[in-house]
Amino acid sequence: MTVDPRVALQSLVAAFEEHLAAAAARRGEKDPAVEDAYLAIADAFEVYEEVLYDAYGEVTPLEIYDDEEEIDEDLLDEDEELLRRPDFRVDSDSYESGADDTEGSQPRPQTRSDR
Numbered sequence: 161m162t163v164d165p166r167v168a169l170q171s172l173v174a175a176f177e178e179h180l181a182a183a184a185a186r187r188g189e190k191d192p193a194v195e196d197a198y199l200a201i202a203d204a205f206e207v208y209e210e211v212l213y214d215a216y217g218e219v220t221p222l223e224i225y226d227d228e229e230e231i232d233e234d235l236l237d238e239d240e241e242l243l244r245r246p247d248f249r250v251d252s253d254s255y256e257s258g259a260d261d262t263e264g265s266q267p268r269p270q271t272r273s274d275r
Contacts, residue, residue: 165215168208171204171208172201175204
């Protein structure tokens with residue numbers, strides 16, 4: 161049985177509304193109603209994303225994160241690759257002075273030897 165994307169969207173909007181109501185009536189930092197509503201958003205979003213893709217081949221620009229902060233392995237791989245490049249270096253003068261790099265690159269991090 162296929163779910164209509166409009167129905168899935170309505171369920172997602174309803175989950176957001178329930179979360180708002182639970183947040184407004186929060187009874188402490190670890191209120192189970194807020195946590196349940198939070199999880200309901202995630203569940204409804206996953207259904208919506210799936211049926212949207214199945215029906216139209218489209219996705220949203222949103223992503224669901226677990227409560228535990230997960231490290232994005234792809235970003236770690238990119239950072240590791242950058243650090244292993246033979247041309248990677250830290251220019252402490254421009255980093256410490258806050259000089260504006262005219263080439264448009266990101267400021268380089270400070271190394272221990274720069275401190």
